Amino acid sequence: xxxxxxxxxxxxxxxxxxxxxxxxxxxxxxxxxxxxxxxxxxxxxxxxxxxxxxxxxxxxxxxxxxxxxxxxxxxxxxxxxxxxxxxxxxxxxxxxxxxxxxxxxxxxxxxxxxxxxxxxxxxxxxxxxxxxxxxxxxxxxxxxxxxxxxxxxxxxxxxxxxxxxxxxxxxxxxxxxxxxxxxxxxxxxxxxxxxxxxxxxxxxxxxxxxxxxxxxxxxx
Numbered sequence: 322x323x324x325x326x327x328x329x330x331x332x333x334x335x336x337x338x339x340x341x342x343x344x345x346x347x348x349x350x351x352x353x354x355x356x357x358x359x360x361x362x363x364x365x366x367x368x369x370x371x372x373x374x375x376x377x378x379x380x381x382x383x384x385x386x387x388x389x390x391x392x393x394x395x396x397x398x399x400x401x402x403x404x405x406x407x408x409x410x411x412x413x414x415x416x417x418x419x420x421x422x423x424x425x426x427x428x429x430x431x432x433x434x435x436x437x438x439x440x441x442x443x444x445x446x447x448x449x450x451x452x453x454x455x456x457x458x459x460x461x462x463x464x465x466x467x468x469x470x471x472x473x474x475x476x477x478x479x480x481x482x483x484x485x486x487x488x489x490x491x492x493x494x495x496x497x498x499x500x501x502x503x504x505x506x507x508x509x510x511x512x513x514x515x516x517x518x519x520x521x522x523x524x525x526x527x528x529x530x531x532x533x534x535x536x537x538x539x540x541x
Contacts, residue, residue, distance in 0.1 A: 325360050327407060327422035330398050332360060339397060341508040344484035351376055352393045359408060359418040368415040391416070396505035438480045440464060440515075441523040449485070454478045456517055457490075470494050470518030476503070478524075485509045485526060494518045 324333045331340045334357060339346050348356065358375055359367060372387060391408065394400070400407040409419040440447040447464055454463035457475040466475070472492035479486050489496040489503040496503040497516040511526040 324425050325422050326425050327360075327418075327420045328399070331425070332356065341398065342484070342510050344481075344486060344508040346397045346486065346506055346508055348393065348397055352390045352397070355387075355390045356394045356398070359416060360422065363418040363422065366409075366411045366415050366417040370415075372415065393505055396503075396507065399501065399507070401501075435480070435482055435484055435526055436529040437525075437527045438478075438485050439525040439527075440478075441525060442520070449478060449480050451480050451482070454480065455490075457492075466517055466520050468518055468520055471520060472518075475517050478509070479506075485524065487515070492518070 323335055324331060329342050332338075333340070337350075337353060339348055339353065339356070354376055355372065358372065369384075369387065373382065376390075392402075395402060395408065398407055402410075405419070407418065407420040409417045411417060438449040440449060450463070455474055455477055456462060456464040456466060456471075457473050458466060458468065458471045459473040462474065464478075472490070472494070474490045475492040476490055476496045477488045479488070486506050486508050487496065487498065487503055488506045498507055498509065498513050501507070509524050509526065511524065513524045515522040515524060
């Protein structure tokens with residue numbers, strides 16, 4: 322297995338990278354290995370004992386460790402524990418990767434380069450600079466949200482030339498993208514609806530546009 326695509330995700334075993342909507346999403350090494358193991362054995366149910374032997378050979382770890390890895394993987398790929406769109410839980414046995422998937426060849430040409438990322442709050446437009454932007458009630462936050470439902474350091478948005486990701490910073494009231502609660506790092510897409518406490522925001526991500534041709538250049 323080299324590169325496998327499922328949903329809007331691509332797992333690259335050669336480069337040890339996971340891409341969601343064209344944006345790289347970080348997984349700790351054991352979580353990446355766990356997801357890779359399930360995909361390699363799809364659609365077979367991989368018993369918990371086999372997972373332990375592969376990930377922690379000769380070492381005892383508690384069942385909670387595997388549960389934590391599963392939660393990290395689900396958060397990264399946008400899976401839901403109740404629906405199990407990608408990873409199916411077989412209680413008292415193990416786990417299986419059950420989503421449609423396909424191996425793809427060649428290296429990706431690369432995601433579109435991003436020229437601008439904005440947050441929209443009603444009629445207000447908030448440009449996000451490349452790098453880290455903290456959203457919160459702290460007056461020093463890059464995106465200051467003055468509402469008691471918002472924690473002082475509520476969430477972090479990371480903007481790179483290839484897109485944007487969001488991470489909740491253990492806020493009291495949580496961070497939502499659409500109806501999904503953010504647990505870990507989540508890739509953002511243009512038009513995603515965010516909720517920070519009770520504040521609604523919209524993310525806009527604009528790719529670099531080709532230069533405008535003159536009227537003369539467009540003549541047949």
